[in-house]
Amino acid sequence: MGRTLLAIAGTATCLVLLLSFKTRSTPGLTSAPAIAPATQTAPSRYPRPATGRPRPGTASTGAPASRGTTTATVAGDVTQTIYGPIQVTITVKNGKITAASVPVYPDGSSHDQQLNSYALPQLVQETIAADSASINAVSGATYTSQGYISSLQSAIDKAGT
Numbered sequence: 001m002g003r004t005l006l007a008i009a010g011t012a013t014c015l016v017l018l019l020s021f022k023t024r025s026t027p028g029l030t031s032a033p034a035i036a037p038a039t040q041t042a043p044s045r046y047p048r049p050a051t052g053r054p055r056p057g058t059a060s061t062g063a064p065a066s067r068g069t070t071t072a073t074v075a076g077d078v079t080q081t082i083y084g085p086i087q088v089t090i091t092v093k094n095g096k097i098t099a100a101s102v103p104v105y106p107d108g109s110s111h112d113q114q115l116n117s118y119a120l121p122q123l124v125q126e127t128i129a130a131d132s133a134s135i136n137a138v139s140g141a142t143y144t145s146q147g148y149i150s151s152l153q154s155a156i157d158k159a160g161t
Contacts, residue, residue, distance in 0.1 A: 070093075070094075071091065071092065071093040071094075071098075072091070072092050072159060073089060073090070073091045073092075074089065074090055074091075074092060074155045074158045074159040075087060075088075075089045075103075075155060075158075076088045076089065076090070076150075076151035076152055076153070076154040076155030076156075076158070077150075077151055077154040077155075078104055078151065079147040079148075079150040079151045079154075080147070081106065081143045081144060081146065081147040082143055083106040083108075083112060083143060083144065084105070084106030084107075084108060084112070085104050085105075085106070085147075086102065086104060086105045086106065086144060086147035086148055086151055087102065087103055087104035087105075087151050088100060088101070088102055088127075088148055088151040088152040088155050089101050089102075089103055089155065090127070090152070090155045090156065090159065092159045096131055097127060097128055097131050097132075097156075098128070099128065100123075100124045100127040100128060100152070101124070102116075102120050102123075102124065102148065105120060105144070106144070115140065115141050115144065116141075116144065118138075118141075119138040119140070119141035119144050119145065120144075120148070122138050123135065123138060123144075123145060123148045123149075127152060132156065133149050133152045133153040133156055135149065135152075137149070
């Protein structure tokens with residue numbers, strides 16, 4: 001019985017120490033957040049090149065929509081993730097989000113394309129269902145989800161909903 005209690009106490013102590021362990025920063029890496037607004041603001045209705053940058057095209061004005069009286073399409077800020085830029089565009093009708101699209105997203109590798117093919121439709125669906133930026137991140141697409149939610153919130157702010 002004494003050995004069992006000692007083993008349990010030792011295991012608990014090791015677990016506490018492991019969970020409280022802080023790693024050092026690697027030289028050359030910064031502790032900047034994974035998501036920061038980018039300087040790009042123009043959305044695109046056309047396919048993007050492999051870099052994830054939008055091609056020139058007709059852009060939404062990003063003007064606020066009057067709540068309850070009009071339909072407007074508003075582009076959120078382009079948000080930079082560690083995998084590339086992401087931007088959300090929403091359509092607001094009578095103060096409610098009726099549609100969402102992602103004209104700019106990372107697509108430079110097959111991994112990006114595979115990840116976004118399942119993550120982005122889920123995020124769009126949750127956006128319309130929640131009618132807000134209070135949505136769940138998609139498991140396995142954390143950075144993309146965070147970038148999406150950040151851009152979505154900026155679109156909602158611009159729309160005034």
